[in-house]
Amino acid sequence: MSAGHSLPLYSAEQVKQGEVQAAKLANIPMYDLMEKAGAAVFETLLEHYGQPSSIAVFCGGGNNGGDGYVVARLAKERGIQVSLYHCGAIDKLKGDALTAKRAWQSAGGRIVDIERILSQPVSLTLSEHNVVVDALLGTGLSGPVRPQARQVIALLNQFNGPVVSVDIPSGLCANTGQVLGDCVKADHTVTFIGHKQGLVTGHARAYTGDLHFAGLSVEERLEQICATSRFLMGQEVYQYLPERSPLAHKGNNGKLICIGGNEGMAGAIVLASTAAARSGAGLVATLAHSDSVLPLQVHCPEVMARQWCGDKAFLSQRLRWSDVVLIGPGLGTDDWSEEAYHDVLGVDKVKVFDADALNLLAQRPNKDPQRILTPHSGEAARLLGVSIEEVESDRYQSVIELHQRYGGVIVLKGPGTLVFDGQTTTVCPKGNSGMASGGMGDVLSGVIAGLLAQGMCLFDAAKLGVYCHSEAADVIASQTGQRGMLASDVIPQVRALLNRH
Numbered sequence: 001m002s003a004g005h006s007l008p009l010y011s012a013e014q015v016k017q018g019e020v021q022a023a024k025l026a027n028i029p030m031y032d033l034m035e036k037a038g039a040a041v042f043e044t045l046l047e048h049y050g051q052p053s054s055i056a057v058f059c060g061g062g063n064n065g066g067d068g069y070v071v072a073r074l075a076k077e078r079g080i081q082v083s084l085y086h087c088g089a090i091d092k093l094k095g096d097a098l099t100a101k102r103a104w105q106s107a108g109g110r111i112v113d114i115e116r117i118l119s120q121p122v123s124l125t126l127s128e129h130n131v132v133v134d135a136l137l138g139t140g141l142s143g144p145v146r147p148q149a150r151q152v153i154a155l156l157n158q159f160n161g162p163v164v165s166v167d168i169p170s171g172l173c174a175n176t177g178q179v180l181g182d183c184v185k186a187d188h189t190v191t192f193i194g195h196k197q198g199l200v201t202g203h204a205r206a207y208t209g210d211l212h213f214a215g216l217s218v219e220e221r222l223e224q225i226c227a228t229s230r231f232l233m234g235q236e237v238y239q240y241l242p243e244r245s246p247l248a249h250k251g252n253n254g255k256l257i258c259i260g261g262n263e264g265m266a267g268a269i270v271l272a273s274t275a276a277a278r279s280g281a282g283l284v285a286t287l288a289h290s291d292s293v294l295p296l297q298v299h300c301p302e303v304m305a306r307q308w309c310g311d312k313a314f315l316s317q318r319l320r321w322s323d324v325v326l327i328g329p330g331l332g333t334d335d336w337s338e339e340a341y342h343d344v345l346g347v348d349k350v351k352v353f354d355a356d357a358l359n360l361l362a363q364r365p366n367k368d369p370q371r372i373l374t375p376h377s378g379e380a381a382r383l384l385g386v387s388i389e390e391v392e393s394d395r396y397q398s399v400i401e402l403h404q405r406y407g408g409v410i411v412l413k414g415p416g417t418l419v420f421d422g423q424t425t426t427v428c429p430k431g432n433s434g435m436a437s438g439g440m441g442d443v444l445s446g447v448i449a450g451l452l453a454q455g456m457c458l459f460d461a462a463k464l465g466v467y468c469h470s471e472a473a474d475v476i477a478s479q480t481g482q483r484g485m486l487a488s489d490v491i492p493q494v495r496a497l498l499n500r501h
Contacts, residue, residue, distance in 0.1 A: 009229040009231050010229075011174070037166070040216070048187075052130030057072040057075075060087050072084045073100075126159045131162050136153070145183075154182065172208075176396065178202060189212065194222050199211060240460040257325050259326070260355070269288050272329040284302070319343070323452075328445065350452050352445050355441065430467060431473055439488070447494055
């Protein structure tokens with residue numbers, strides 16, 4: 001997903017309510033959508049695993065299960081041996097799901113008693129199958145997975161072969177990405193009609209496997225009906241970057257001041273300052289503890305590094321000189337830190353708050369529309385006065401609450417980083433687990449600040465910074481792997497990507 005415009009994201013409720021109207025507008029009967037959905041899953045299965053000799057399909061009681069019945073019928077018609085298991089009360093099937101079940105039976109398909117398979121070791125029940133299709137629980141799930149379904153999910157997660165999930169891995173919340181007790185770990189997930197927002201953030205990445213989308217010929221109609229969040233796409237976000245005049249000089253590309261690097265924390269401010277300079281800021285000045293100045297001068301002599309010892313007049317002069325202020329990387333929370341932090345608070349300039357600046361802000365919350373905050377879930381929890389678990393249980397709600405309390409633009413970091421400006425939530429599809437190492441957040445704050453210095457608005461700078469930073473890590477992972485990736489590795493690749501587009 002590296003080209004095109006940002007894609008819409010939907011809640012489960014929006015898709016459920018909108019798909020009926022969208023189908024009517026497109027003049028497509030609802031059962032035809034179920035047939036199209038089943039066909040999309042079956043085609044994905046064939047594309048990735050050829051024609052298996054035998055598959056197992058696990059169906060639940062809703063339309064997700066109906067999609068599974070369609071997959072099973074198509075496989076049987078193709079000459080594949082199919083074992084179909086139904087979880088829940090089969091006599092409660094209704095509507096299109098019941099129609100799909102009857103079509104399966106009319107094609108000679110049998111339904112195996114789920115209790116029979118649950119009473120046997122997995123080695124005896126699924127070993128004969130090449131692929132398992134998960135059509136147990138759909139996007140309507142909102143509470144904890146029930147006991148029988150949990151048993152089935154555990155069985156599927158023990159299967160020593162590929163699992164393809166229908167619309168969403170069973171047990172995952174379509175709105176938040178939270179695991180509702182237990183969740184199927186799929187190798188592929190084929191989602192329909194609209195991208196569900198819970199599939200792209202939070203815990204979802206550990207469960208969806210490769211994510212595929214099938215619009216079923218109604219996706220454009222749905223977008224006309226529903227208000228949505230957005231999925232960031234490369235071609236769009238890189239267009240935010242302003243063109244440079246052939247006559248530009250360093251002053252035209254922005255003046256940035258970075259504040260941080262307390263005693264023993266030189267690395268953070270070195271990474272942030274260097275990332276800002278490599279992202280294109282014309283002039284970068286850094287105020288740091290005396291112990292951090294020499295490492296910065298050696299590592300990046302282009303940054304104007306100077307120690308700050310509480311000289312308010314000098315800090316005031318530097319703040320007036322700057323276009324953008326970045327504070328927080330390696331800042332600490334001692335008296336030195338608090339003095340610099342409080343002097344920055346009242347400055348009428350565009351600002352980026354990261355790391356310890358966020359921890360100081362959490363102690364005395366205030367709102368500022370000219371500020372970007374870049375918390376990870378731990379910092380977000382402190383800012384909101386809740387637990388990390390509460391933040392992660394609904395990242396979409398958490399980013400809204402952060403904005404309501406602090407204003408500006410919020411970047412809630414993590415798998416599927418969210419960027420929210422008070423009106424629109426965007427989600428970054430890039431990034432990998434190699435980024436789980438020290439200093440990555442410092443680089444991100446530097447990249448965002450460097451883009452702001454070049455004249456970008458807060459929301460665009462945050463979106464491009466997040467996307468480019470994550471894509472850079474993906475490029476590195478594709479070349480040399482995720483393990484051992486360092487934050488400093490990302491900076492040259494960020495520069496390359498910004499110049500490539």
